[in-house]
Amino acid sequence: MKSIKTKSIQELKSPGQPIIGAEAVVRCLVAEGANLIYGYPGGAIMPVYDELYKFQDYIHHVLVRHEQGAVHAAQGFARVSGNVGVCMATSGPGATNLVTGIADAMIDSTPLVCITGQVPSHLLGSDAFQETDIIGISTPVTKWSYQVTRAEEIPEILAKAFYIARSGRPGPVLIDITKDAQFASFDYSYKPCRSVRSYKPVPETDLNDLKKAAELINSAKKPLIVWGQGVILGKAEEEFKAFVEQSGIPAAWTILGASALATEHPLNVGMVGMHGNYAPNLLTNECDLLIAIGMRFDDRVTGDLNTYAKQAKIIHFEIDPAEVNKNVTVDVAVMGDVKNTLAAITPMVESQAYKDWLHRFDELDKIEFDKVIDTELNPTKPGLTMGEVIKAINASSGGDAAIVTDVGQHQMIACRYAEFTTSKSNITSGGLGTMGFALPAALGAKMGAPEREVVAVIGDGGFQMNIQELGTIFQTQAAVKIVILNNDFLGMVRQWQQLFFDKRYASTEMVNPDFVQIAKGYFIEAKRVDNREDMNAAVEEMMRSDKPYLLEVCVEKENNVFPMIPSGASVSDIRLE
Amino acid sequence: MEQMTYTISIYAENNVGLLSRVSAIFLKRHININSLNISLSEIENVSRFVIVVHITEEQVQKIVKQIEKQIEVIKAFYHTDEETIFQESALYKVSSKSLFEQRHIQNVIKKSHANIVTVNPDFFVIEKTGFREETEQLYNDLAPFGLLQFVRSGRISVTKSAMEISHILKELSD
Numbered sequence: 001m002k003s004i005k006t007k008s009i010q011e012l013k014s015p016g017q018p019i020i021g022a023e024a025v026v027r028c029l030v031a032e033g034a035n036l037i038y039g040y041p042g043g044a045i046m047p048v049y050d051e052l053y054k055f056q057d058y059i060h061h062v063l064v065r066h067e068q069g070a071v072h073a074a075q076g077f078a079r080v081s082g083n084v085g086v087c088m089a090t091s092g093p094g095a096t097n098l099v100t101g102i103a104d105a106m107i108d109s110t111p112l113v114c115i116t117g118q119v120p121s122h123l124l125g126s127d128a129f130q131e132t133d134i135i136g137i138s139t140p141v142t143k144w145s146y147q148v149t150r151a152e153e154i155p156e157i158l159a160k161a162f163y164i165a166r167s168g169r170p171g172p173v174l175i176d177i178t179k180d181a182q183f184a185s186f187d188y189s190y191k192p193c194r195s196v197r198s199y200k201p202v203p204e205t206d207l208n209d210l211k212k213a214a215e216l217i218n219s220a221k222k223p224l225i226v227w228g229q230g231v232i233l234g235k236a237e238e239e240f241k242a243f244v245e246q247s248g249i250p251a252a253w254t255i256l257g258a259s260a261l262a263t264e265h266p267l268n269v270g271m272v273g274m275h276g277n278y279a280p281n282l283l284t285n286e287c288d289l290l291i292a293i294g295m296r297f298d299d300r301v302t303g304d305l306n307t308y309a310k311q312a313k314i315i316h317f318e319i320d321p322a323e324v325n326k327n328v329t330v331d332v333a334v335m336g337d338v339k340n341t342l343a344a345i346t347p348m349v350e351s352q353a354y355k356d357w358l359h360r361f362d363e364l365d366k367i368e369f370d371k372v373i374d375t376e377l378n379p380t381k382p383g384l385t386m387g388e389v390i391k392a393i394n395a396s397s398g399g400d401a402a403i404v405t406d407v408g409q410h411q412m413i414a415c416r417y418a419e420f421t422t423s424k425s426n427i428t429s430g431g432l433g434t435m436g437f438a439l440p441a442a443l444g445a446k447m448g449a450p451e452r453e454v455v456a457v458i459g460d461g462g463f464q465m466n467i468q469e470l471g472t473i474f475q476t477q478a479a480v481k482i483v484i485l486n487n488d489f490l491g492m493v494r495q496w497q498q499l500f501f502d503k504r505y506a507s508t509e510m511v512n513p514d515f516v517q518i519a520k521g522y523f524i525e526a527k528r529v530d531n532r533e534d535m536n537a538a539v540e541e542m543m544r545s546d547k548p549y550l551l552e553v554c555v556e557k558e559n560n561v562f563p564m565i566p567s568g569a570s571v572s573d574i575r576l577e
Numbered sequence: 578m579e580q581m582t583y584t585i586s587i588y589a590e591n592n593v594g595l596l597s598r599v600s601a602i603f604l605k606r607h608i609n610i611n612s613l614n615i616s617l618s619e620i621e622n623v624s625r626f627v628i629v630v631h632i633t634e635e636q637v638q639k640i641v642k643q644i645e646k647q648i649e650v651i652k653a654f655y656h657t658d659e660e661t662i663f664q665e666s667a668l669y670k671v672s673s674k675s676l677f678e679q680r681h682i683q684n685v686i687k688k689s690h691a692n693i694v695t696v697n698p699d700f701f702v703i704e705k706t707g708f709r710e711e712t713e714q715l716y717n718d719l720a721p722f723g724l725l726q727f728v729r730s731g732r733i734s735v736t737k738s739a740m741e742i743s744h745i746l747k748e749l750s751d
C-alpha cells in the first residue's frame with residue numbers, strides 16, 4: 001500500500017473571503033483531523049466532491065464500490081484507531097445504502113460521522129429525484145442527526161457532530177446537507193464543540209457507590225469480572241489491567257471486549273455468551289459477585305435472564321444510565337467513565353488469591369479442552385477445521401494481528417481461538433450481526449492502522465455480501481489478508497437447522513463461485529487450499545505477503561461450533577456437544 | 578408488575594426531529610401512546626412534552642432513561658396521577674337547532690360547568706376542561722342531541738413537586 005500522507009490543518013490557510021458550504025464541509029473535516037474518509041459520489045453531494053478534489057492534499061477519500069462498504073470501512077477505521085470514522089454518500093439510494101452500517105455502529109457504539117447530500121431545500125417534500133427522508137429513516141439508529149439547509153449552519157453542526165459521535169458512549173451521527181446549502185456562500189469560521197447544554201456525556205460518579213462496590217469486592221469469596229467494549233472505548237485498558245491484577249479476580253470478556261486484556265494474561269478466563277467458554281459461562285451462576293465493566297448484558301451474553309447470576313451480587317461500571325437495570329437489576333451501579341472509576345477503585349481493593357475459585361476455572365477449562373478445543377485445534381481427521389486455521393494465523397502473527405470477522409460460525413471460532421496481545425484487535429459486528437461487515441471493515445482497519453497486520457476471517461456466505469469491495473482493496477492496495485473459511489453452507493444457520501429443525505437444510509447450501517478466480521479478476525493474489533499441510537504453508541505465505549492476499553480454505557462442511565447456550569436457555573445449560 | 582397510567586414530562590431543546598426520536602422509543606418497544614402534548618415551557622426556547630402511557634413502572638423507568646439519553650432532551654420525569662395536577666380540554670360542536678328546540682340541552686350545559694365558546698345560527702361550540710371522566714360525561718350527555726364534531730386535547734399536567742429545570746440548565750451550561 002502506498003503510504004497516505006496528508007497535510008494538516010496548520011498548513012491550511014483560512015479562506016479570507018466567503019466560501020461555499022461544500023468547501024466549509026471539507027474544511028471542517030480537516031479541522032477535525034478526518035483526513036481519511038470513505039464514500040461514493042452522486043448528484044446531491046457533488047459540490048462536496050468537487051471540493052474534495054481541490055483539497056486532496058488534505059483529505060484522502062477512498063472510493064468504495066457500494067455505500068454499505070463505505071460505512072463498514074469507516075467502522076473498521078474507527079474500531080482499530082479509536083477515532084471517529086467518516087463516510088459520505090449522495091441522497092436517496094446512496095443514503096439508504098448506509099443504513100445497515102449505521103445501525104451496526106449504533107448497537108456497537110462506534111463513533112461515526114455520516115454525511116449525506118440532500119435535494120435542494122425548496123424541493124424537500126416534493127418527492128424530487130433521489131429524495132428520501134434519510135433523517136426519518138435513520139432516526140432510530142443514530143445517536144444524533146441533523147438536516148442542514150443553510151450554509152451558515154455547517155461549521156457549528158459538523159463540530160457538534162464530531163463531538164457527539166466521540167463523547168460519552170460513542171455512536172453514529174448523520175448530517176444531511178441540502179444541495180443549496182452546499183452551494184451557498186458565507187463567512188466561514190470553525191470552532192470545535194466542547195459541550196452541548198442538553199447533553200451530559202459522562203454521568204457523575206458517586207463516591208458512595210465506589211465505596212459500596214469496594215466493600216462488596218473485598219468481601220467476596222468467588223468474584224467474577226465480565227468486561228465489555230466499554231474498557232476499549234474508554235481507552236481504559238491500563239486501568240483495567242491494574243484493577244484485575246490488584247484484585248486477583250478472574251476476568252471474562254464479551255465478544256466486543258476481546259483484546260482489551262491479552263489472551264495470555266493469567267486472569268483472563270475467556271469469553272462469555274452463546275459460544276463462549278465453558279468455565280466463565282457456568283461460573284456466572286456460581287460466583288458470589290459479578291463485576292460487570294462497560295458491558296450491557298446483551299441476551300447473547302446472559303441467555304435466560306430469569307436464571308442469570310441470581311445467586312450473585314452484581315456491580316455495574318457503566319457510562320450510559322439507560323443501561324443500568326435495563327436487562328439485569330444490579331446491586332451497585334458505579335456511573336462514569338471506566339478510565340476514571342477503575343482508577344479510583346483499584347486502590348480501594350484488597351489483593352486476594354482466590355485459589356480454590358480459580359481452580360474451578362481450571363477444572364472446567366480442562367473439560368472444555370478435552371471435549372471441544374482439542375478436536376478443533378488439533379484435529380486428527382483429514383477434514384480441516386476452522387479452529388486450526390485460526391491457530392495457524394496465531395502462530396504466524398504471534399497474536400499481534402487485528403482480526404476482523406464477519407458473522408457466523410467462523411466469527412465464533414475466530415473470537416474463541418484468536419490470540420490477542422494488543423487492544424482494539426477484535427473487530428466484528430457484535431450487536432447487529434451484520435453479514436458483509438468484514439471485508440470493508442478490514443479495509444478500513446488496515447488503513448486506520450497501516451503498521452498492523454489485519455486479517456479478515458469471513459464465511460463463504462458473508463464474503464459474497466460485500467464482495468465488490470475487493471475492487472476498493474485492489475485500488476487502494478491496502479494489504480488486507482482475507483481468509484475465506486469455505487464450508488459451502490451458511491454454516492451457522494445450518495448448525496441451527498441441524499440442532500433445532502431436524503436437519504432440514506432450508507436454503508443454506510451454497511453453490512459457490514471460484515473465489516480464487518474472482519480475486520484474480522481484481523488482480524489480488526489468491527490461493528485455495530483443502531488440506532492441512534498446504535493450509536499451514538499458505539497461511540505463512542499469506543502473512544508474509546506485503547500485498548492484499550486472499551486465501552480460500554475449504555473446511556469441513558458440517559462442523560458445529562461448541563460450546564453453545566441454546567437461544568433463550570440458561571448459561572448453566574451450556575452444551576459441549 | 579401492574580400497569581398504571583403514567584405521565585411523562587420532557588423538557589427539551591426546540592428541535593425539528595425530536596418528536597420522531599421520542600416517538601420511536603415507544604414504537605421500538607411496541608408501546609401505545611395514549612396522549613401527547615407539546616408546548617412551550619416556563620423556560621425560553623425549551624419545549625415541554627407531556628406524554629400519557631399505560632404501562633408498568635419498570636417499563637416507564639426504562640423509557641424515561643431512553644428519552645433522557647436523546648441529545649436534545651434536558652430532563653425527563655414520570656409521575657403517577659396522584660403526583661400531578663392534570664387536565665384535558667374538549668370541544669363539542671352541536672347544531673344550534675337543538676339548543677333552541679330542546680330545552681333540556683341547556684340544563685346539561687349548565688350542570689357540566691362547560692363554557693359556550695361561540696354561538697351562530699347554524700351551530701354552537703362548547704368547551705369543557707377537566708378530568709377525562711368529566712369530558713366523557715359531557716360527551717355522553719350531548720350525544721343524544723347529535724354531536725357535529727368532537728375533539729379532545731392531550732393531557733396537560735404540572736407536577737405537585739418542583740421540577741428545577743432552570744437549575745439543571747444552569748448546571749449543564751456551567
Ligand SMILES: Cc1ncc(C[n+]2csc(CCOP(=O)(O)OP(=O)(O)O)c2C)c(N)n1
Nearest residue numbers: 408409410433435459460461462490491492
Ligand atoms: C445480513 C445478514 N443476513 C442474514 C443473517 C443471518 N445469518 C447469521 S449467520 C449466517 C450464515 C453465515 O454463513 P457464512 O457467511 O457462510 O459463515 P459460516 O457460518 O458458514 O461461517 C446467516 C445467514 C445475518 N447475520 N446477516
